Amino acid sequence: MATRKSSTPTPYNIDVHSSCVDCSVRAERLFCNMSKETVAVLDAIKFTAIYPKGSLLFVEGEEPRGVFILCSGRVKLTTSSSEGKTLIVKVAEAGEVLGASSTILGKPYEVSAETLEPSQANFIKREDFVKFLNTDVEACMHTAQQLSQKYQSAQQEIRSLGLSQTTSEKLAKLLLQWGTAGEETARGTRLTVLLTHEEIAQMIGTTRETVTRILSDFKKKHLIEVKGSSIFLMARKALEGMVST
Amino acid sequence: MATRKSSTPTPYNIDVHSSCVDCSVRAERLFCNMSKETVAVLDAIKFTAIYPKGSLLFVEGEEPRGVFILCSGRVKLTTSSSEGKTLIVKVAEAGEVLGASSTILGKPYEVSAETLEPSQANFIKREDFVKFLNTDVEACMHTAQQLSQKYQSAQQEIRSLGLSQTTSEKLAKLLLQWGTAGEETARGTRLTVLLTHEEIAQMIGTTRETVTRILSDFKKKHLIEVKGSSIFLMARKALEGMVST
DNA sequence: CGGCGCACGTGACGTTCATCACACAGACGT
DNA sequence: ACGTCTGTGTGATGAACGTCACGTGCGCCG
Secondary structure: OOOOOOOOOOOOOOOOOOOOOOOOOHHHOOOOOOOHHHHHHHHHHEEEEEEOOOOEEEOOOOOOOEEEEEEEOOEEEEEEOOOOOEEEEEEEOOOOEEOHHHHHHOOOOOOEEEEOOOEEEEEEEHHHHHHHHHHOHHHHHHHHHHHHHHHHHHHHHHHHHHHOOOHHHHHHHHHHHHHOOOEEEOOEEEEEOOOOHHHHHHHHOOOHHHHHHHHHHHHHOOOEEEEOOEEEEOOHHHHHHHOOO | OOOOOOOOOOOOOOOOOOOOOOOOOHHHOOOOOOOHHHHHHHHHHEEEEEEOOOOEEEOOOOOOOEEEEEEEOOEEEEEEOOOOOEEEEEEEOOOOEEOHHHHHHOOOOOOEEEEOOOEEEEEEEHHHHHHHHHHOHHHHHHHHHHHHHHHHHHHHHHHHHHHOOOHHHHHHHHHHHHHOOOEEEOOEEEEEOOOOHHHHHHHHOOOHHHHHHHHHHHHHOOOEEEEOOEEEEOOHHHHHHHOOO
């Protein structure tokens, strides 16, 4: 997935960036794209680590230990009810900072973070992070930008959950959202889904069965086609017609 | 409501703070509670104004003009679907900064902001605000805190919308939430509701009729009692039992 | 005072989904 | 080859809730 050619082979076959200053993808990353001096400070206080799939970076309700800067891989952010129902709030991509709001406010993590694939992340202790922000405007500004993005995507999620009429609509919306990152082919936009129906259900607040049924329905209507773990969006227009906005 | 004794009477009968440095409630406000020097800069770039009830500070989709610091009053933040369905995302209280995420990112406002009562707000132009943050760590840090709070409350909203099983549960949750700000009386916690059933429905993503019905149901079960625009929570325990967490 | 507008109350009806139950397919280890 | 586990497909059933329809009380204003 997000794997790159690596000069230092690892158990998980992903490229390890041990130094932030020398990081080859730093410029592409909204948060990490800072001046050399600032990044050097970051380098000094961070602890880098590789996590296998299924690792829990932090858990909802836990006192904030610090932030994680996701270097590579993908992490799902979830929240659960006491009845055991789980909602996937967001899937974080490389470059995002996780746990910042809790760390800044000193309040418990409000979501759990679990790696969906082998991932590298830089951990910064709460104390160090707060000090870092307080002494470096650039870092603080970039954090504010990160938080703004997180807030906006949360807002999106609220819209989706609160304003959608039907479950089909939410699913269509999700497929289209994924579609923006997919590749175009002759039979339509192709996207690789590495989530189970169960997890998709948790993303749109419904049940596994309903997801299966709606996907079957979409197939029947020739809106999509499923080949293994790939989904082809064959009639993007029709799908777009299902979503209110 | 949030009215105070005023030395300078205004059309809306609220206390006007024209200077931030001399503001009597500054220390209570998370954002405004900054050093005198920083606040002085703020004073220099802000435009203060009083808005009557129903004023639109900004509208969803609009290019970000800047931020509003709410000095007094309450503002509802809403988002709407193209079908005209509206969702009240949050009711902002005095002290909150509105429109910060959009202003920082330069992306359109993602919600609309409308005053629920006569309110005072300080407006800061985008350009000035961004420059302010970039030159003053303290301001930047306080903004990061504001954003963190906004993010956490958005997260709460997501939980409520996505994990609640029934509509009764959401309504009970809302009442309890309001209850924390209500006053204790012999017949239970009293809270004054200035929202219509329609607006309550928009807060929990349901219809006006359903809100009416559920409230009737609660009354029938002696969980609450309604007197004019006051609601008494008579059986808080029972209500708490309805919410999953 | 009478009419209008707005918020609230309530009944009937149909759709959508969650729930339960079970069947089937592929992956994987022994 | 066999059991086991996890993911997927599908049917039956009922409860919750949106929708439509209409009625009632109350404040406001000509």
